[in-house]
Amino acid sequence: MTTEKYQAGSAEQPLDIINLYDLEKEAGEVVPKGGFGYIYSGAGDLYTINENITAFNHKYIAPRVLQDIENPDTTTEIFGDHLTSPIIMAPVAAHKLVNTKGEAATAKGVADYGSILTMSSFASASIDDMATAADGAPQWFQLYMSKDNDINRKILDEAMAHNVKAIVLTADATVGGNRETDKRNHFTFPVGLPIVEAYQTGVGQTMDAVYKSAKQRLNPKDVEFISEYTHLPVFVKGIQTAEDVEIALQAGAKGIWVSNHGGRQLDGGPAAFDSLHVVAKAVNKRVPIVFDSGVRRGQHVFKALAEGADIVAIGRPVIYGLALGGAQGVQSVFNYLQKELELVMQLAGTHNIDEVKATHLVDNHYGN
Amino acid sequence: MTTEKYQAGSAEQPLDIINLYDLEKEAGEVVPKGGFGYIYSGAGDLYTINENITAFNHKYIAPRVLQDIENPDTTTEIFGDHLTSPIIMAPVAAHKLVNTKGEAATAKGVADYGSILTMSSFASASIDDMATAADGAPQWFQLYMSKDNDINRKILDEAMAHNVKAIVLTADATVGGNRETDKRNHFTFPVGLPIVEAYQTGVGQTMDAVYKSAKQRLNPKDVEFISEYTHLPVFVKGIQTAEDVEIALQAGAKGIWVSNHGGRQLDGGPAAFDSLHVVAKAVNKRVPIVFDSGVRRGQHVFKALAEGADIVAIGRPVIYGLALGGAQGVQSVFNYLQKELELVMQLAGTHNIDEVKATHLVDNHYGN
Amino acid sequence: MTTEKYQAGSAEQPLDIINLYDLEKEAGEVVPKGGFGYIYSGAGDLYTINENITAFNHKYIAPRVLQDIENPDTTTEIFGDHLTSPIIMAPVAAHKLVNTKGEAATAKGVADYGSILTMSSFASASIDDMATAADGAPQWFQLYMSKDNDINRKILDEAMAHNVKAIVLTADATVGGNRETDKRNHFTFPVGLPIVEAYQTGVGQTMDAVYKSAKQRLNPKDVEFISEYTHLPVFVKGIQTAEDVEIALQAGAKGIWVSNHGGRQLDGGPAAFDSLHVVAKAVNKRVPIVFDSGVRRGQHVFKALAEGADIVAIGRPVIYGLALGGAQGVQSVFNYLQKELELVMQLAGTHNIDEVKATHLVDNHYGN
């Protein structure tokens, strides 16, 4: 695949959304094949990526009635920042794969909605671009570490200079997952990765090469380093076990991010949702929990909150919104998902996010 | 969709029925697309609507032999009214979507069969039309409350004036579910809703707008209000939890109606049949239980009774019968389902409905 | 369907069998549609008929090694009669639907193989025809009772005169199941039922009408009556519960026949194989157990024996063999299934039927 031929669009429009699954189909028609394959697909047999969605059926929401509810309140806050809903934007690499406006448009759409963009280290835009577009809205910064801490310091300096509110250390991607779709498409990055250009320029590189250029030997001291250097709350992202909760918290993490990287890394591992209650029990409310991987419905957001998440992050659907509608498309995705969440909250008899989080889900004894 | 173009048929004939699933296919050929979509479809991913039917496979009927049975007796009674079988008609909006004769034909068919029609507040006919057609047969009245109790009193006055035997307060639809089929079809009501015209005329409205015009903040005091105002037994409809049983009974409900609104409201909730034994245990025979959602077979009726229901309501199959055969079609549906029930009763070794209700079903440990 | 048009074939040849499922496909090409539908299909949604086969996956045979086996011995005996294998022929109505030679050919094939034919009361041949064809081989007689015991006595007299070794009282078919395939085919019997002609001639009748003409109100006294009148061992056929085991044994039954009539009667009931261990536990070796419903493989025979059956009956596969090869086809089916059984016995490390019956199967915790 030669980078010259890669032609992303530049849509900018609000979207009329029936459901988020439709967006994937529609985005597949406008995003170039290699980039679309990189985004939608997952690892290996696609078992875990598929389970990420079906696992939500392992628990039921029991409808509640006569609860005197109208217009349930989705607002919440994290680290003092007020959010329109608990739905934030997960870190996703290289938004310019789907829209020439890239991360700046995403940042604007998320800020206009009233939520948080987690900037990716592998963004196709600079930190400054994203921060400028957010115009003061809170943002977090996700870090893929260089093997060289001097470089890491410079990257973190830049993030701090733009006033990010938290650092997210992605720990489940010390190498790239087995992405067969990318292999079949001979996909290489057609866009640059300016934030990490000190160790990886990106253009013409396979995902695997990009990951390999970052640090493999992540360990608890990295959490300590980031925490001490930035004095910002650090999330460790990619946690699915009680053991890793303890390791992360003892290293100074101030947040736990439950994720299996959207089914893109270890195939044959559990659905992120199935791991959530295990992690939540181990965390025991000591720090906030962010959850991602598989969220496509308001009921998924509701179930994740009920199982222990404080914040729910979405990735692919927002990228599809960006592909189809730029900043306005991004905002449409958040608005739409919030509307689904409100509907579920109403029918589940919950007035606000605290009540959602206090809800006891019903076990589905019959699998899915 | 413009209302001018909507053309329902006016069939009037008895039906030769192989099974109730076939009726859905056949009705789909005669009912206009928008109306048919509104009727057959459900909420969100259609998970709960599909589970409503497959969940009956979670329990087995063990055949019994040598029980000295011939012509098992399906008759039963509720609140002193004698019924041909425990199968009654659930409240369903706007029967004129499928047959120009509308609810009057349904009322006649149900009465001729010897059972109860639950009039819907969102009927496309007046209470008087339905009562007149029933010609003295017992009927119940389902209420979607106005936000204004003066209007509610007038609606209830009309129902009482026509001698309804119970009021059914639908509590699981304080907003419309996520009906994607309706969105795709751009469906709006082509017919009026005379009973609630004081707060909602219906014509040209989306289902969502119709629900929004009714009362969202349902609460236990509404049960008390209806109960005290009408002195009629009040069912709370849409209950799937033990907690809501207590709330409803403490508020004065004299019946519990287990339902998930035919999978049209909260997708991601349990199948109604899976909730039934939980509710029945909580009710503990203090009041009668009506069950609906997913009943298409005689074995479903049998299993619902065995799990704790006293009465089983059906909706969509009757509407298909109405579409295909008017009042006679409606009666054919009830006759057919009774015949299936009799066959199951014979082969399960049960002489009458009391024995059906005393039957212990066998757990299916292998899901479905 | 007019009986004049019904044309069964008259094949007579040995069969080269790959597996018994193939036979169904092949028989479907030579048997007239109405007759084939009557034979292969089942009740209602076909849930139970399909479960009858898949339920064998609920248990595993653990292979055993180093057991010093060659040519495992499938012979067994019942009521003093020696059998080539524990596989016998179940009662099946109207063999002339598939081959003009009818039950006489089946009787010869089964006798040549060295096993037992259970004559059906609804045979399209006389008891004398079947007994003559068997030429001294042991046979059992299945009874559908008349409402009139004088008629029953005459039928039993005829069976005793032909020296049958046991009476099988079918108790799970006091009415016909919900056979939708027959309804769609407008199937009526094109052949006569000579054994029961005193109460039902058969020709031109629906299956339902045939069943209705027999006795519905079967009860324990019928077991006593047959037992006392014939002094033969009586099986009650169609038992799937511990309760019915006690009722049958207390009424004098000398054998229990576990069956759900091949999934032709109560849809929504358990697979026969799933009921077998429940029944076997209740019988506790007091009398022999015959098992049928769903047996298509040597591993099925093995598993049924391991779960408590002493004898395994097959029906449809033999009828397909009859359709395709007459008496020789019938014998081919038995020979083939025995060969599969021997292979399984060898690989499971079992020398003989007693060892098979002593085998402990492994639970499959993952359904099927």
Next chain:
Amino acid sequence: MTTEKYQAGSAEQPLDIINLYDLEKEAGEVVPKGGFGYIYSGAGDLYTINENITAFNHKYIAPRVLQDIENPDTTTEIFGDHLTSPIIMAPVAAHKLVNTKGEAATAKGVADYGSILTMSSFASASIDDMATAADGAPQWFQLYMSKDNDINRKILDEAMAHNVKAIVLTADATVGGNRETDKRNHFTFPVGLPIVEAYQTGVGQTMDAVYKSAKQRLNPKDVEFISEYTHLPVFVKGIQTAEDVEIALQAGAKGIWVSNHGGRQLDGGPAAFDSLHVVAKAVNKRVPIVFDSGVRRGQHVFKALAEGADIVAIGRPVIYGLALGGAQGVQSVFNYLQKELELVMQLAGTHNIDEVKATHLVDNHYGN
């Protein structure tokens, strides 16, 4: 099928592999139908062969993070021989079915990779051919016993003369499984079986005839005989129960090989992976465990090691590599699978094979 017409290819090239499933499709295009059917297919309904692969989903690998890992070490050793990874080559008959270079090419490819070829008694090459091609790399010898121990001694003499490091007694194939694909293809061996030519020449024979010519009555004394005669460690292959572990170990076995012969023998038995923990518990580290049947992914190797295997053998994928690329194709398959294993090790937080073996997998409560 006449042997004259059978034309295997003679490919020799490295392979660019996306995944091992693709290889089966690609091999199916170059290997003659009869030979390909013999290789890819399994017994009976193909239930167990399919379960062999899906059963790996019964357990999850929980991803671990912050474990300070780069380039995990796959090396291990068995009986003092150093291996590049725990992945070895299972015994498979008649490699010349897929490549005219046959076992010599396989032996070279495996040796070049740095692992062990288990020579099959039913090889289409001589022991000398295979040993010569391995050029000093460790090899094991799999034995199908003759009924005549003089012949067995001569075969074992030849193996010992070529310095094999262990003898593998296949105990789960005392007769051929029910291979319907072979029956449909009328498959007979088009190539000779030189190692066992004293009791079976092979050419023109069905698989069934080949197995029948070997010894059926395997028993513990055979293990003793081989062990005493060769003074080599003897594996008993085909063990899936705790009982057989004890029998084998008491007879002198120095290794247990868990396998169901790739789903080619007893259909209706458990997946090999489901049996592994049962066997491992019984072995309790007294002797090494080899595992095969269903391994197609690095995650499968990982899971098998975590469940108790010391060594994991693969068969069909290597044969496909041989068909498509000769010795280099064989080596490509091992290299590829190792790369998948390394990726899983990295993402599971394990530095080396000992840590993999100490990993606790997560139960999947939802089947599939």
